[in-house]
Amino acid sequence: MIVFDQIEKSYRVGGKAIPALHPTSFAIETGEVFGIVGHSGAGKSTLVRLINLLEHPTGGSIKIDGEDVTHYNAAQLRAFRRNVGMIFQHFNLLSSKTVNDNIAFPMKLAGIYTKTEIQQRVAELLELVSLSEHATKFPSQLSGGQKQRVGIARALACRPTILLCDEATSALDPQTTQSVLKLLADINRELGLTIVLITHEMDVVRRVCDRVAVMDAGRVVEMGPVSDVFLHPQHPTTRDFVFESENVDSLELQQDFKKAKGRILRLTFKGESTYDPLLGSVARKSGVDFSIISGRIDHIKDTPYGQLTLALVGGDLAVAMAALEAADVHVEVMN
Numbered sequence: 001m002i003v004f005d006q007i008e009k010s011y012r013v014g015g016k017a018i019p020a021l022h023p024t025s026f027a028i029e030t031g032e033v034f035g036i037v038g039h040s041g042a043g044k045s046t047l048v049r050l051i052n053l054l055e056h057p058t059g060g061s062i063k064i065d066g067e068d069v070t071h072y073n074a075a076q077l078r079a080f081r082r083n084v085g086m087i088f089q090h091f092n093l094l095s096s097k098t099v100n101d102n103i104a105f106p107m108k109l110a111g112i113y114t115k116t117e118i119q120q121r122v123a124e125l126l127e128l129v130s131l132s133e134h135a136t137k138f139p140s141q142l143s144g145g146q147k148q149r150v151g152i153a154r155a156l157a158c159r160p161t162i163l164l165c166d167e168a169t170s171a172l173d174p175q176t177t178q179s180v181l182k183l184l185a186d187i188n189r190e191l192g193l194t195i196v197l198i199t200h201e202m203d204v205v206r207r208v209c210d211r212v213a214v215m216d217a218g219r220v221v222e223m224g225p226v227s228d229v230f231l232h233p234q235h236p237t238t239r240d241f242v243f244e245s246e247n248v249d250s251l252e253l254q255q256d257f258k259k260a261k262g263r264i265l266r267l268t269f270k271g272e273s274t275y276d277p278l279l280g281s282v283a284r285k286s287g288v289d290f291s292i293i294s295g296r297i298d299h300i301k302d303t304p305y306g307q308l309t310l311a312l313v314g315g316d317l318a319v320a321m322a323a324l325e326a327a328d329v330h331v332e333v334m335n
């Protein structure tokens with residue numbers, strides 16, 4: 001478990017201390033995929049770089065599995081950093097080294113592994129990231145997705161228990177993003193690794209994370225299970241991210257609300273009930289008619305969900321709402 005206790009970070013710029021992270025306390029559970037989402041400059045990288053002490057906090061403490069890591073000496077820090085792998089937006093591979101040697105590099109640097117151990121581990125990792133056939137290639141001979149797979153294999157070389165991902169898919173096309181996210185999810189499941197993932201895309205969070213923290217101007221403004229934060233965003237920054245990921249223009253939606261007749265409800269379905277033919281039976285039971293203003297059915301990690309915005313007219317609205325709520329549908333009245 002990673003516990004931040006009143007952790008803060010200021011950078012000195014022109015002799016002045018500029019806060020990048022205001023005092024923040026929360027915990028990341030062992031084995032979870034934890035997302036940190038925020039606009040550029042929100043403080044995401046700062047927070048993540050504090051975990052492996054690439055940046056030193058200006059206040060507060062970070063405890064990892066009960067140990068305060070902020071007071072480690074140089075030798076403790078070297079050992080600790082082997083326990084925390086990191087992957088980057090632009091891969092940061094060594095261009096003069098082959099795939100094999102890139103993956104072996106952190107093990108060689110650690111100076112505690114035999115040649116055979118390194119060879120065995122690299123072969124194992126090449127298989128894990130499906131790059132065995134590319135072992136002798138150089139980074140310039142690989143696609144973006146393949147480069148990130150090398151980055152992932154290299155980050156896992158010393159068998160870390162924490163993997164930090166700094167905008168790991170931001171330089172990749174949507175299809176490659178999907179396959180890299182799937183690989184991260186498999187690694188999390190199979191190796192039990194804790195993954196902390198920074199992104200500016202809520203869609204990445206939706207696909208792979210268990211919980212998420214939303215950051216704005218150096219503060220965590222909202223945090224919780226992805227399904228809660230994604231389906232019922234509270235903070236305006238979170239709402240912006242969710243609307244952005246759903247390609248919803250909130251102004252356009254407000255216009256649609258004005259045009260629609262009747263009471264506007266936003267319904268949220270979760271789990272298998274997403275596929276139930278509920279609306280027809282509610283309409284028959286209550287006598288209401290409805291028109292669909294917007295709708296989406298998708299997945300949060302492996303759980304299906306649906307969100308529908310409906311305009312309801314006629315019939316008995318109270319009966320309709322009671323029937324929806326009885327079927328575990330979350331109902332929000334929009335006007």
Ligand SMILES: Nc1ncnc2c1ncn2[C@@H]1O[C@H](COP(=O)(O)OP(=O)(O)OP(=O)(O)O)[C@@H](O)[C@H]1O
Nearest residue numbers: 011012013020038039040041042043044045046047
């Ligand atoms: N080394 C540094 N020196 C001075 N200021 C810094 C330094 N690193 C970051 N900052 C400032 O701290 C704030 C937070 O930066 P940070 O990189 O953590 O944000 P971010 O959310 O990761 O942004 P991005 O998505 O653009 O990477 C910004 O205002 C940034 O200018």
